[in-house]
Amino acid sequence: MGEFINFLQNNLADFWTYTGLYNASVGHIIMILIGIVFIYLAVAKEFEPMLLIPIGFGMLIGNIPFNMEAGLKVGIYEEGSVLNILYQGVTSGWYPPLIFLGIGAMTDFSALISNPKLMLIGAAAQFGIFGAYMIALALGFDPMQAGAIGIIGGADGPTAIFLSSKLAPNLMGAIAVSAYSYMALVPVIQPPIMRLLTTKKERLIRMKAPRAVSHTEKVMFPIVGLLLTCFLVPSGLPLLGMLFFGNLLKESGVTRRLAETARGPLIDTITILLGLTVGASTQASEFLTIDSILIFGLGALSFVIATASGVIFVKLFNLVLPKDNQINPLIGNAGVSAVPDSARISQTVGLEYDPGNYLLMHAMGPNVAGVIGSAVAAGILLGFLL
Amino acid sequence: MKMQLPGLFLGLALLAALSSCGKQKPNSKLLLNEVLVTNESNYQDDYGQHSAWIEVFNKSYTSADLAGWLIKCSCTPGDTTTYFIPKGDVLTLVKPRQHTLFWADAAPRRGTFHTNFTLQADKAIWIGLFDSGQALMDEVTIPAGALKANQSYARTSDASQQWEVKDDSADKYVTPSTNNRTIDSNPKKDKFSEHDPVGVGMAISAMSVVFMGLLLLFVCFNAIGKASVRSRTKHKKKSLQALDERKSAEAAAAAQAAIVPDEVMAAITLALHEAKGHGHDAERAILTIRPTEGSAWCDKRQNLREVPQRK
Numbered sequence A: 001m002g003e004f005i006n007f008l009q010n011n012l013a014d015f016w017t018y019t020g021l022y023n024a025s026v027g028h029i030i031m032i033l034i035g036i037v038f039i040y041l042a043v044a045k046e047f048e049p050m051l052l053i054p055i056g057f058g059m060l061i062g063n064i065p066f067n068m069e070a071g072l073k074v075g076i077y078e079e080g081s082v083l084n085i086l087y088q089g090v091t092s093g094w095y096p097p098l099i100f101l102g103i104g105a106m107t108d109f110s111a112l113i114s115n116p117k118l119m120l121i122g123a124a125a126q127f128g129i130f131g132a133y134m135i136a137l138a139l140g141f142d143p144m145q146a147g148a149i150g151i152i153g154g155a156d157g158p159t160a161i162f163l164s165s166k167l168a169p170n171l172m173g174a175i176a177v178s179a180y181s182y183m184a185l186v187p188v189i190q191p192p193i194m195r196l197l198t199t200k201k202e203r204l205i206r207m208k209a210p211r212a213v214s215h216t217e218k219v220m221f222p223i224v225g226l227l228l229t230c231f232l233v234p235s236g237l238p239l240l241g242m243l244f245f246g247n248l249l250k251e252s253g254v255t256r257r258l259a260e261t262a263r264g265p266l267i268d269t270i271t272i273l274l275g276l277t278v279g280a281s282t283q284a285s286e287f288l289t290i291d292s293i294l295i296f297g298l299g300a301l302s303f304v305i306a307t308a309s310g311v312i313f314v315k316l317f318n319l320v321l322p323k324d325n326q327i328n329p330l331i332g333n334a335g336v337s338a339v340p341d342s343a344r345i346s347q348t349v350g351l352e353y354d355p356g357n358y359l360l361m362h363a364m365g366p367n368v369a370g371v372i373g374s375a376v377a378a379g380i381l382l383g384f385l386l
Numbered sequence B: 001m002k003m004q005l006p007g008l009f010l011g012l013a014l015l016a017a018l019s020s021c022g023k024q025k026p027n028s029k030l031l032l033n034e035v036l037v038t039n040e041s042n043y044q045d046d047y048g049q050h051s052a053w054i055e056v057f058n059k060s061y062t063s064a065d066l067a068g069w070l071i072k073c074s075c076t077p078g079d080t081t082t083y084f085i086p087k088g089d090v091l092t093l094v095k096p097r098q099h100t101l102f103w104a105d106a107a108p109r110r111g112t113f114h115t116n117f118t119l120q121a122d123k124a125i126w127i128g129l130f131d132s133g134q135a136l137m138d139e140v141t142i143p144a145g146a147l148k149a150n151q152s153y154a155r156t157s158d159a160s161q162q163w164e165v166k167d168d169s170a171d172k173y174v175t176p177s178t179n180n181r182t183i184d185s186n187p188k189k190d191k192f193s194e195h196d197p198v199g200v201g202m203a204i205s206a207m208s209v210v211f212m213g214l215l216l217l218f219v220c221f222n223a224i225g226k227a228s229v230r231s232r233t234k235h236k237k238k239s240l241q242a243l244d245e246r247k248s249a250e251a252a253a254a255a256q257a258a259i260v261p262d263e264v265m266a267a268i269t270l271a272l273h274e275a276k277g278h279g280h281d282a283e284r285a286i287l288t289i290r291p292t293e294g295s296a297w298c299d300k301r302q303n304l305r306e307v308p309q310r311k
Helices: A002-018 A026-044 A049-062 A082-091 A095-106 A110-114 A116-124 A127-138 A143-154 A157-167 A169-184 A186-197 A215-232 A234-251 A256-280 A290-320 A329-335 A341-353 A360-385 B004-019 B187-195 B200-257 B262-275
Strands: B030-036 B052-058 B070-076 B079-084 B099-104 B125-130 B136-142 B152-155 B163-166
Touching: A026 A049, A026 A169, A049 A169, A049 A256, A082 A157, A082 A169, A082 A256, A095 A157, A095 A234, A095 A256, A110 A116, A110 A215, A110 A360, A110 B200, A116 A290, A116 A329, A116 A360, A116 B200, A127 A143, A127 A290, A127 A360, A127 B200, A143 A157, A143 A169, A143 A290, A143 A360, A143 B187, A157 A169, A157 A234, A157 A256, A157 A360, A169 A186, A169 A256, A169 A290, A186 A290, A186 A329, A186 A341, A215 A234, A215 A360, A215 B200, A234 A256, A234 A360, A290 A329, A329 A341, A329 A360, A341 A360, A360 B187, A360 B200, B030 B125, B030 B136, B187 B200
Parallel strands: none
Antiparallel strands: B030 B052, B030 B152, B052 B099, B070 B079, B070 B125, B125 B136, B152 B163
16 A cells, blocks of 8 residues: 555656646746737737737747656657647748738739839838848857848848748747847837937928829739849749739739638738747747847847838938929838838828828838848848858 | 830840850759779778779759669770669668769679679779660769779769869868768858958848849839830820710711700790791799698608619
8 A cells, every 4th residue: 555655656746747837947937928928918009919919829838848858749849749840830931931922912012013212212121131230240140140130120020030940040939039029019119210310391291192003013013023033032032932922813813712812811820820839939948048138139229220221211312302202201111021010100100290191102112112122131141141 | 016026035035045154054963973993991881891882962952763773884895784773762762962872893682772783993984874764864984093992083072063083181082972072161151251250241232132123123113104104194195085086976966967955946936936926925934833732641642652673
């Protein structure tokens, strides 16, 4: 009997070593708290709920402590576990192109086609990527890591995941969480910079209404866009190819069902899987490092640089534009590819100064150009460094 | 359109010409990569024997199967031995950028990777790799007496065009079943680390490419937009012109038909009547609208409804 009780005690003691309570560390608790903050921001403040809810909950899933040496195959970093299988879409980089397919199928490029000079704002804002790249180098990251960190400044989560999975897989969790966090915080980060860099007179500039765009132009855009950008930067093909393909599905007018699937069920499914697994990849043992903190700092800086360079570029551009065709610098921030959040910021800030000045349609131009620009920039970094 | 078609063909021809400017590379994924003829103390096979070996490399980023391929060897002209690589062995599937070694020991019963010929060091050796359709995919000729014991004849690096003798020195060592040149660094990364430690070069070059890409799109869509607006204006002008033409045609037709409204006709008749002296003092007509009597329940007019029409 005594032996049996002894057996039970040993069994329970053994079981205790498997529990989360036994294996919990301060790191796990910190990460769980961060996850809860993400969920709070999404629910209470409605900051990018589509992203922050899956990421936040993923953080909870990824930071449930367990005995890592028991071979339970439950952790995201344990080969063969369910989470690991789902995470392969991130590590092998096939979630981001599918997200881009959906983005292409839901994006209307009319604003950009009607006023193509706005594309240049999308290019200028990519300086955030390379500004952050330079700072990351100065902080001691190697060029590949610096490139992966810099892409946060493109404000494009899928692109950041895609590039970091290739250039610096060990930093991918921190980069992805940082990119998505700052995308959610666009309404907080951008307006002060926009106000700081513009005069009251500039904020009141009214832009010409965009012209109507023909169906032919809309169909031509994805085809010409793909050929021009990918002939120049073939390494951007996975992202740009899917983006323009999705857009052709939308604009051709004859593949409505495919376009609806791409911008509906498909992108939703991938967003759920991507958000959840990226969140779960922030396992405290892998995530809580000095590098992660630096990456968060650099991410914020890259957003600031990207916003500022977009606004400053518009101001400089206005110097060469005719007086009756000036651009409101408040749409410069939209050059980062946080679609459509940064365009909405342009609209909101513009309306504060002139309640009749609707900038949303104009800001959508640089905003979607930013998507193209960041994918091109990712392709360049990949081509230069890999 | 007649003017545009030659331009289009010219553009395509130019593109084709530009594409063919680069030197054409061998089409095969699988290449002969390294050969060791006299194996005294080099790599051993799975029987513990030191035999000559031939290394095949899959230069592509997809797997390639050697099953059914042929390795032909000729040490004397007109005397070619052919080894048929057996089908049905999963090991013949060469993974992307990986190597496979064949032992030239004239002992094919020892397994798939043991050929039915040997290599003779004192003679020039020709080795050919043929696909299952007997098409030559790659070949190499090792000059007579070029190799001493434990030396190999190999491409300078995997799949490169140049061959050299690997004499097992520090920088030219024999590499059975592995890369001909060990990649122990990322040259691109090292280049950036060395020449661009601050990142300015990267920023300038990358931003130039980003701007160039979007500038190309801008130029292209500026032109397309202008052409579209021009074509639409032209189309609009044409339709306005057609509308005007239609209107004037209608007016002409009406004039031709000389349709006179009834009121005009009545006024003219009255005027004629007066002119002929039939008229007298002016009379006035009064139109009176009276409210209906009774409630709506008994008013017949209230109960009249339009007959529903199926559309």
